[in-house]
Amino acid sequence: MELELKNISVTLSKKEILKSINLRVEDGEFISLLGASGCGKSTLLKTIAGIIKQREGSILLGGKALDKVPPHKRRTVIVFQDFRLFPHMTVAENISFPLKMLGLHKDKCRERAVELLKKVKLEGFKDRHVDEISGGQKQRVVLARALAAEPVVLLLDEPFSSLDINLRKDMRELVLDLQKEYKITTILVTHDKEEALTMSDRIAFMHNGEILQYDTPENIFKNPVNTIVADYFAEGTYISGEIKGNRFISRFFNVDINRDDGKYKCLIRPSALKVNKAEDGKFQVVAKIYQGDNYLLKINKINSSLKLESILNEPLDIKEGDKVSIELDKDKLIFIPE
Amino acid sequence: MKEPSSNKLLKLFLYITVFAILAPMVIITLWAFTNQWSWPSLLPTSYSLRAIKEIFAPYGNVFPILLSSIFLSLTVALLSAIIAIMAARAVVFYDFFGKDLIDFISMAPNLVPSTVFAMGIHVAFIKMSLANTPLGVIIVNLIYTLPYTINIMKNLTESIGKDLEQQAYVLGASPWKAFLHISFPLLLPGIIASITMAYIISFSQYFVTLLIGGGKVMTFSMIMVPFIAKGDRTLGSAYALVFVLSTLIVFGLINLILKKFQKRKEKYNWN
Numbered sequence A: 001m002e003l004e005l006k007n008i009s010v011t012l013s014k015k016e017i018l019k020s021i022n023l024r025v026e027d028g029e030f031i032s033l034l035g036a037s038g039c040g041k042s043t044l045l046k047t048i049a050g051i052i053k054q055r056e057g058s059i060l061l062g063g064k065a066l067d068k069v070p071p072h073k074r075r076t077v078i079v080f081q082d083f084r085l086f087p088h089m090t091v092a093e094n095i096s097f098p099l100k101m102l103g104l105h106k107d108k109c110r111e112r113a114v115e116l117l118k119k120v121k122l123e124g125f126k127d128r129h130v131d132e133i134s135g136g137q138k139q140r141v142v143l144a145r146a147l148a149a150e151p152v153v154l155l156l157d158e159p160f161s162s163l164d165i166n167l168r169k170d171m172r173e174l175v176l177d178l179q180k181e182y183k184i185t186t187i188l189v190t191h192d193k194e195e196a197l198t199m200s201d202r203i204a205f206m207h208n209g210e211i212l213q214y215d216t217p218e219n220i221f222k223n224p225v226n227t228i229v230a231d232y233f234a235e236g237t238y239i240s241g242e243i244k245g246n247r248f249i250s251r252f253f254n255v256d257i258n259r260d261d262g263k264y265k266c267l268i269r270p271s272a273l274k275v276n277k278a279e280d281g282k283f284q285v286v287a288k289i290y291q292g293d294n295y296l297l298k299i300n301k302i303n304s305s306l307k308l309e310s311i312l313n314e315p316l317d318i319k320e321g322d323k324v325s326i327e328l329d330k331d332k333l334i335f336i337p338e
Numbered sequence B: 001m002k003e004p005s006s007n008k009l010l011k012l013f014l015y016i017t018v019f020a021i022l023a024p025m026v027i028i029t030l031w032a033f034t035n036q037w038s039w040p041s042l043l044p045t046s047y048s049l050r051a052i053k054e055i056f057a058p059y060g061n062v063f064p065i066l067l068s069s070i071f072l073s074l075t076v077a078l079l080s081a082i083i084a085i086m087a088a089r090a091v092v093f094y095d096f097f098g099k100d101l102i103d104f105i106s107m108a109p110n111l112v113p114s115t116v117f118a119m120g121i122h123v124a125f126i127k128m129s130l131a132n133t134p135l136g137v138i139i140v141n142l143i144y145t146l147p148y149t150i151n152i153m154k155n156l157t158e159s160i161g162k163d164l165e166q167q168a169y170v171l172g173a174s175p176w177k178a179f180l181h182i183s184f185p186l187l188l189p190g191i192i193a194s195i196t197m198a199y200i201i202s203f204s205q206y207f208v209t210l211l212i213g214g215g216k217v218m219t220f221s222m223i224m225v226p227f228i229a230k231g232d233r234t235l236g237s238a239y240a241l242v243f244v245l246s247t248l249i250v251f252g253l254i255n256l257i258l259k260k261f262q263k264r265k266e267k268y269n270w271n
Helices: A040-051 A091-099 A106-119 A137-149 A165-182 A194-197 A219-223 A227-232 B003-033 B049-055 B062-093 B099-105 B114-127 B134-160 B162-170 B174-204 B207-213 B220-230 B234-268
Strands: A003-012 A015-025 A030-034 A056-061 A078-081 A155-156 A183-190 A204-205 A211-213 A237-243 A247-249 A254-256 A262-268 A273-277 A283-290 A295-301 A307-312 A321-329 A334-337 B034-036
Touching: A003 A040, A003 A254, A015 A040, A015 A056, A015 A211, A030 A040, A030 A307, A040 A078, A040 A155, A040 A183, A056 A237, A056 A295, A078 A106, A078 A137, A078 B162, A091 A106, A091 A137, A091 B174, A106 A137, A106 A183, A165 A194, A183 A194, A194 A219, A194 A227, A204 A227, A211 A227, A219 A227, A227 A262, A227 A334, A237 A307, A247 A262, A273 A295, A273 A307, B003 B034, B003 B234, B034 B234, B049 B234, B062 B134, B062 B174, B062 B220, B114 B134, B114 B207, B134 B174, B134 B234, B162 B174, B174 B234, B207 B220, B220 B234
Parallel strands: A030 A183, A030 A204, A078 A155, A155 A183
Antiparallel strands: A003 A015, A003 A056, A204 A211, A237 A247, A237 A262, A247 A254, A262 A334, A273 A321, A283 A295, A283 A321, A295 A307
16 A cells, blocks of 8 residues: 655654655555664654654555554554564464454464465474574564564564675565565665665655655666765765856866756766776876775875775776876766755 | 582572571471470470460461451452552653652652551551551552562563564554563563562561551451460461461462463463
């Protein structure tokens, strides 16, 4: 079902945590709330589930206001980062819990729990105690339990951050598979930009209790509305300038660009910069940092305060102290209006 | 790593504890059957069944009083545990005006000497016509047991927290069901401890019960203490023996009932 938030404001112990949030999630869509810790993304999730009451605004689910519906009747299920498995129950009992709350007969509960365990690839674990399984397995049980509650909206609160990096990829794939299979409207809270970029249909970027931008992963990466959003995805060097008659003019370079006139900042991310060795180059390599897949080059313009970074994919014959010339990839430059 | 010496120390401590509990029990048992025990003999010089006969004598009314006393203390214990669960939740989970004061007041009966406290309450209870009634005795016993039970429940409630209940809400459990299925089973050890604690405090209460009950509400302590005070060691010991045995039986039953409850729940879930 589609979910719509209208002017949601939340104040907790006299501090304004969310400021007039508007958000629309289509039926079956997977979106991410991305932002640094403390930006209010988890609070927004709890507000949707009804655990936190909003001071103002309205939550609509399938066109109906949820504001007076208590949490247990909303069918907005949260998967928390710290699992929150019930410690006095076995794996199957944990998964059966929401089914029992739905009023299912215990035979039916058992049957459905086994079915769901199969879905999360944990057959044969039903009688294990929750203390006897690993972190990754716990995560799967938590997912199965959330699905058992037959959620209309699935809310994932940093569900992968307590897992090993190797496990995260598997879990992300599993979540996406299940989300597609059940076609559940899903909101993922994360501070991991890669997670948001790879998993979601759309990303809502949050900062200080506000949504700064809500767009597809490609758009938000390529056309950030301001420097905060831009920096979160990939940092680089900003160069101030002006666009006049479809041409960006700055102290350092000019480039043709199809934009409205006005003052702009041009962000040069490392990926937009190509470096060539040149004896008469105007730049000098000050550091070459190995990063596994590639090298990060730190480059300074000779006799200038301009500092740039570049990614070097092959271990080309460039060393620290070498003089180089640079080439800008026009399509990868990012222009942010000032 | 545990060092062997600390292990030995632990064992020594254990033996001392067992001795401190068992030795008085043995002496009480001996005294209950003693006719004459004069210095310096190690054991009683002659035995008799006088005390036992006295306790079982129909005119003594000992067992009806014992039963009503157990019933009274159980009521106090159950109420105390229930109030403590609620009070602990209120203090731990909610922020309200005067929270610290309530936290402090719940400790007050332990800070003021019980005699002083009881006198004040007596006056108040007379005004409210609660003096000389079983209800008054139950209330005054509750006031004495609550500091203990609230503290037990408060620590446990704090350590369990609210996160699991929150998870239960979003999984479709109403607040009551979330408490019943999630928090209650996790609180059970504390509930057993609270009931046991409150029971023993209430069951051994003498002065306060005497004052508020005004002799109209008879408890087992009230028939036992005069014999101890008068110096009839044989009868005093016999009553003490009944006191201990009845308490052990009650504790056994409480444990049995709550364990059965747990087992039944397990069975329900396993099938």
